[in-house]
Amino acid sequence: MTRLLLATLAFYRRWLSPAIHAISPGGCRYQPTCSEYAQIAIATHGPVRGAALALFRLLRCHPFARGGLDQVPPPAIPRPFPHEPLP
């Protein structure tokens, strides 16, 4: 699944994205771009969480957002045990 999604994204970035930018010029308000963000997110967080992250990133791209640097959050470090009650 992860590989399938990544392949789709790669295809998009290679062939479809330039097509879109050919119709209307412009760039992205975020760095990394949404598609790159999605690639990184899916690679690091897996298909489900990664796709969700990418989706919310897409929703963040709107005319009232300032844009700028918006990195994929690093995966949460798995805790060895659940919360221990404080003394």
Add this chain to the structure above:
Amino acid sequence: MPEIRNPNLQTPGTPGGSGSGGDMRSTMAFFVLMLAVLFGYQYFFKPKTAPTPPAQTQSQTQSPQADATAGQTQWAPAGAQASGSAPAITATSETETSVENELYKIVFTNRGAQVKSWILKSYKDTGGKPLDMVQPQTAARFGFPLSFYTYEPALTAQLNQVLYQPSATGLLLAPNSLTFHYAANGLDVVKTLHFDSSYVVSVDTEVKRNGSPVRALLQWPAGLGDMEEFRPGKAPSGAIRTVSQFAWNIDGKADQVVAAKVGGYATLNQAYQYAGITDLYFAAAFLPSYPSDASVVTLHNSVDLPSDLSDPNSQKKATDVIGLAVGDQSGSTSLRLYAGPKQMDVLNTIHANGSDGKATGPSLEPLIHYGWLGIVAKPLYIALRFLHGLLGTGISNWGWAIIIFTATFNLIMLPTRFVMMKSSIKMARIQPKVDAIRKRYAHLKMNDPKRSEMNTEIMALHQAEGINMVGGCLPLLVQMPLFIAYFEVLSNVIELRQAHWFWLTDLSLPDPFHVLPILIILSMFLTQFITPSPGMDPAQRRMMAFMMPVFFGFILWHYASGLALYWGTSNLINLSFQLIINQTKDGKELHAIAAKKAAKKLGGGGSNQRTIQGRR
């Protein structure tokens, strides 16, 4: 640096807060969204013909014949034994009465006091003949408009077959009224119709058997004359044919359902302010005088039509034909019937009755659908209509309205385009540096945490050069919905049906002489050709330069020519704008950069592959 601060940015080091709970929530939100998209898709892209339960279809298709024979045996002596106690009121022979106004010509027959044909004078069918709201094939099988529907098949058949005494025969000019009366054998039936100068006909009926009222509804039994399902020939675009729908309004809430999902012979006793059947461009809607007592019966039949209507021998497939019977729960029915085009101006003036029995309810306007992007399509239609009105009667033409709107829109978008151009020039200047950074990190995998450093570095570079992509994907986000909205308007709005513009005979059908698609392919290719875009490598670029025009040309070849008119106009404007930009200092610089880059990419030797980059 305040610019880097992003309020939406999740700070990278928060492992505790968004644990499994946040994960679940976002996942669930995602699935809900996906489901919504799925259902939305299924809802709006109507399934062609959902299979109807065979048992139901069977009983319905057979019922008219069965009714007829039953009615004959049971009630046939009625005419002969007219010399009963009460004086019989009936006619001895079949006569026709036509009612005519500026908009329609309705032909009634006194056999069943029903409508034989309902010609809309302002519209022509696809064959160029005056448009008849009565679909002859289905009407012959399932019944004609304004005939009766009762819960006793034998009575229904009789009511629709006996000869009524008309108050007038021959030609009547509206405003006028017409009464059909039949009284014999214990039955007393009166059907009174009033006509005015609008599309609306008001009907009052009273059916009594042995002095007590019988609940009899008025029906529009089977589809409309211009139904897409019956359009001869192939679908114009190989596209979706719009199937008939059952549309209604209860308490001001309008809704509709496609033919295949309409239940057969279901009685709905709700406060229908109107209930109608619609096809793509026309509607027949009943407006009960007293919505609170309204009673609606949905009629669902199916006929076998050849899958290719121009070839009668092609494979048959079942097609849904829906109808309605509307009346009053009290028995005697009083309602108005609108049978006409789904045109905004007309529908806006026709209001359903409110609870007080006056025409204060909602208008019929929701009968018009603008497809799944109605939010954009409807304003677009209103804008086009405004321009169309502005042009005056002399050159009033929808083609010009489309061109003017497109030109205005492009001019409004010009500043954004210009800003975009500027920032892409800056981007082109630093492209080598960006490439260098990317190269350094290229060996890293996608999930390597070090990749984030690359983006930080690129961002820092952007900052240093003062690049600010404020426009973002805005131009695209505006342009694509507009394209779809045009598509929806052109394929749903009746004014654009058979609207002509120079050689285009119908803006809602493809260009008959293929002029526009060719023009578009050429202009798109030319625009691609002269637009520098240093970010792409030559292979990509060549692909785009050829594929995009071909792709769009192909789409526009098969769909409404009005869409091609829009895209063509917009293309020509962009082309000329690009030509101007290319003459400016910035434009020249960009070309120089692009040409240099392309030359470098291809390498010195043996470049029989010519780039299409950077020439003018």
